[in-house]
Each structure stands twice: as structure tokens, then as C-alpha cells.
Amino acid sequence: MKELPIGIFDSGVGGLTVVAEVINTLPAEDIIYFGDIARTPYGTKSPETVRRFSIEIAEFLIKHQVKMIVVACNTASSLALATLKERFHLPIIGVLEPGVLKAIKSTRSKWIGVIGTQATISSNAYPEAIKTMAPDIQILSQPCPLFVPLVEEGWLEHEVTKLVAQEYLIPLKENQIDTLILGCTHYPFLKGIIQAVMGDEVVLVDSAIEVAEETKKVLSQNNLLRQQNPNPTYKFYVSDASSKFVEIGKRLLGNEIQVVIQVDVGGQK
Amino acid sequence: MKELPIGIFDSGVGGLTVVAEVINTLPAEDIIYFGDIARTPYGTKSPETVRRFSIEIAEFLIKHQVKMIVVACNTASSLALATLKERFHLPIIGVLEPGVLKAIKSTRSKWIGVIGTQATISSNAYPEAIKTMAPDIQILSQPCPLFVPLVEEGWLEHEVTKLVAQEYLIPLKENQIDTLILGCTHYPFLKGIIQAVMGDEVVLVDSAIEVAEETKKVLSQNNLLRQQNPNPTYKFYVSDASSKFVEIGKRLLGNEIQVVIQVDVGGQK
Numbered sequence: 001m002k003e004l005p006i007g008i009f010d011s012g013v014g015g016l017t018v019v020a021e022v023i024n025t026l027p028a029e030d031i032i033y034f035g036d037i038a039r040t041p042y043g044t045k046s047p048e049t050v051r052r053f054s055i056e057i058a059e060f061l062i063k064h065q066v067k068m069i070v071v072a073c074n075t076a077s078s079l080a081l082a083t084l085k086e087r088f089h090l091p092i093i094g095v096l097e098p099g100v101l102k103a104i105k106s107t108r109s110k111w112i113g114v115i116g117t118q119a120t121i122s123s124n125a126y127p128e129a130i131k132t133m134a135p136d137i138q139i140l141s142q143p144c145p146l147f148v149p150l151v152e153e154g155w156l157e158h159e160v161t162k163l164v165a166q167e168y169l170i171p172l173k174e175n176q177i178d179t180l181i182l183g184c185t186h187y188p189f190l191k192g193i194i195q196a197v198m199g200d201e202v203v204l205v206d207s208a209i210e211v212a213e214e215t216k217k218v219l220s221q222n223n224l225l226r227q228q229n230p231n232p233t234y235k236f237y238v239s240d241a242s243s244k245f246v247e248i249g250k251r252l253l254g255n256e257i258q259v260v261i262q263v264d265v266g267g268q269k
Numbered sequence: 270m271k272e273l274p275i276g277i278f279d280s281g282v283g284g285l286t287v288v289a290e291v292i293n294t295l296p297a298e299d300i301i302y303f304g305d306i307a308r309t310p311y312g313t314k315s316p317e318t319v320r321r322f323s324i325e326i327a328e329f330l331i332k333h334q335v336k337m338i339v340v341a342c343n344t345a346s347s348l349a350l351a352t353l354k355e356r357f358h359l360p361i362i363g364v365l366e367p368g369v370l371k372a373i374k375s376t377r378s379k380w381i382g383v384i385g386t387q388a389t390i391s392s393n394a395y396p397e398a399i400k401t402m403a404p405d406i407q408i409l410s411q412p413c414p415l416f417v418p419l420v421e422e423g424w425l426e427h428e429v430t431k432l433v434a435q436e437y438l439i440p441l442k443e444n445q446i447d448t449l450i451l452g453c454t455h456y457p458f459l460k461g462i463i464q465a466v467m468g469d470e471v472v473l474v475d476s477a478i479e480v481a482e483e484t485k486k487v488l489s490q491n492n493l494l495r496q497q498n499p500n501p502t503y504k505f506y507v508s509d510a511s512s513k514f515v516e517i518g519k520r521l522l523g524n525e526i527q528v529v530i531q532v533d534v535g536g537q538k
Contacts, residue, residue, distance in 0.1 A: 038318045039308050044421070046510040049307045052533075146429075149418040152313070160415075160432050167429070241315040264321075266535040 007066030014185030015072030043117020276335030283454030284341030312386020
């Protein structure tokens, strides 16, 4: 079992930030990644549809004999994690809880801000998770639907992106939050602009590092941690052809991203 | 045969602008609409994937016994129309050709601009269609990937949208184009801002009216035009639950949009 790969999925390219951190933290593990770029984005879709897509992808990964699944997409983590855990009998973690734990540790003012896609924010998953763990903390949530298309357009430093960030974030800044959860795997690409609007005193929580640590912990607890592997393999599956996927992948992962295979998950049923 | 409905489809809500014009032009026709909002947008996806999705939807509409199909999506028209025509034996039209004909009639300077999604512009379908019909015309194309998310966000008059429009359109304005094709069914929602950037002397071509006229012509040529129908019915199918679909639908179509049924097209195979 220890020799089996870890399965990681996202609606598209965002989850590759998690892959990069998992490789750093767990260099002996093989990884199978699935990016659902034919149906991206998830953040504007209904809970039922995000659940259905997530189940299809989990089935695909399990067919490829993964020992564990990391849901590297905040929308799918918010809406589908409970369903997946109920349905499949292997360790499954999302990106939500590790980020929440980090934020609770970080806040002094006891006010935490959360930004994410419309679906993530509407799900109320972040406030619910925080309230369960730390009932005294106040939470301010803000959907930022234009951040993903702006990242996809590559306008990472653009005047327009600054204006959009101001529009979304000023209401959060006007309150006393001292910690802001980047509740979408795309948002770390906009860290510079977000930090500039929020001010240096606000801590930005990027879940990727936390998720990698949590992956290690869960593998270890289940006696699934691989110790030795001179040639770890990384396989990338996508549901659509995309030069952008390879391009962003190379930027994040360098030569680790060699082969990208296109498969049709929805049609496999 | 004349009593059968017309099938109209789009990746999402944009095609409802075409439905509104078809109802105006052909008040005796029944309509079945399909909006693929579970997999929207198409404009960022590969030609193969757009073709596969379009075939699945055409099969769905044909199963519902439509007498004709209108592809009310510029991306699908650009990438999948030829495939659909080859595969299915009923009249099928797209939104591309009617808009092109209108633009050729309108231009005096013989310079036409085309704006659309990344997939539509990369397909080169507009320049190819224009060159075939009018080889002396010069074409300038510009992808505007952020327009669809801005419309979906409802920022129709927002400062950010004006800035984005300037960024995309100034290179077109600096040339001598006198006619601009709005090559995406979402773009008419931004007509005001686009006209302001381009100047009043530039004619904006919104294909919806042209497509409705073309639909009438094709039905007539095939002896499929319905003359009498005291109670036309309009059925709306979508691949995901969406309150926004109903909301935008009501704004465009008033009470004509009553029942919206959710179906799973990809999974039906």
C-alpha cells in the first residue's frame, strides 16, 4: 500500500500550487493529479453539480489505485468533502480545515476574513468550520468572482486587478480583521496585490503549505508514508487539452511536469 | 413536421438574447432551449471539447424532436457547426454567418473588427468567413476573455468594466474599422460601454436579430414554417441549477420563461 500514489484533484490549474508543496514536503511520494479543465470553473456552479463532478473524479483516481485523496480545490472541499468521505473508504482531506487551523492560530484580534469563489462563500463552509473550532472568533466573508478569470488572463499586476481587489477587499479592511484566508487555490497568484490593499499587518493564509503538512500527518497515522523512492513519478491527467495548464505547471513545478494526459471523466460512467 | 419545436442552445445564458429575437420574429414557433451552465464557459476550452459538448446537446435536442437547431453560441458556432452539419440531418444554423453578412453590408471603410472569446478568436472562423464572402475586407480580431465574467458579475456600468474595455478595444479603435462584430452572445449586455470606447461612428453588429431572420428563412425554405399557434410553448433545459439563469431569463423574456428543467447531458451517454 505504501508504494501507491497520492491522488490530488482540482477544477483546473489552481491545485498545482498544492502539488508543489506536497512534492516539497513528501519527496518520496508518487502523485496522480487530475485537473477538470473541461468543466472549470467550479466556483460558479451548484452544490449538486460540484458533488457529482467530485465523485466522478474520485472514482477515476481510485481506479488508478491511489492510497489517499487530496481535494485541492476550495469549492469542492467546501461542497463535496463530506459526500466523498461517506462514499469512499480511503483517507480523504480537503484544503479547508488546514487553512482554518492556521488562521485560528494566527489571529490576535479574533476577527478573520475569508475570500473565495461564489460557491465557496455561499456554502458557508469556512464560518461553520471556524465556529466549531473557535466559537469566539468573528468571521467576515467576501466572494471575489473576478479573481479567477483575472489570474487566468495573467493580469497579476494589472491596474484593473488592483481596482477589483479594492472593490472586493475594502469592506474587509474597514473592519478589524488581522488574518485573511485565501480560500481559493488561484488567489496566491494575487498575493502581492491583496497584501497591498489589506496592509502589511494583515496575515494572508495560503493553505497549500498547511495541506502538505496535513497530508503527511494523515499518511503517517494510516501507516501509508513512503520513506524511500529514488525516482518518484508524477502523472497529470486533464479533462481538456490546454497549453496554459502545461505553461502554469512548468512555472510552478519545473521539469516535474512532463506528461499531461487528456481523459474524459464524465463520459466514462 | 411544422408543429415541431425549434431547438436553440448555448453554453449558458447568452443564447437567451437569441431566443428573445426568435420569439419576436417567429411568434408561432415552439422553442426548446438548452443552456450548458454546468460546463460553461466554452470560450476558454479546446476545439475538441467544444465539439463533444455540442454533439451531446444536439443529440439531446434531436431526441426531443426539434425540426431545426440554432447554435446560439459563438464559440460553438465557430468550432462545431461543420461537425454538427455533417453528423445530423436537419437544418442547423449558427450565429456567425448572419452577423458576418450584416457587417459586410455595413462597412464603408472595408475594415471590420471582431471581438469574442479566446476560443472563438483563436478558431479564426470570423476572418475565414469574411474572406470567403468579401476578400477585399481587412479584419482585426481581439479576444476579450474578461467580458463574460464581468457580465456574469453584473458589472455592466462599472468603472472596472470601462477600463477593461479600453484595454481591449483601443488597439481596434486606433485602426480605421467602422464596424465591430460582437462575436459573443454575452457582449450585447456591454453595448453602452463598448460604443462609448469605440465612438458613435462605429456600427456594433449584434447577431441576435440577424440570426432570427436567418431562422425564418431556413424554416421557410424547408417548408417548416409554422403559421398558426395560439399558445406557443417554450421549454428551458439547463445542465445545472442556477437562480441567475432564471433571473436573466426573466429580464430578457418576461413571463415566457416559466419552467426550467435540470438535466444531465454528458452523463446520458
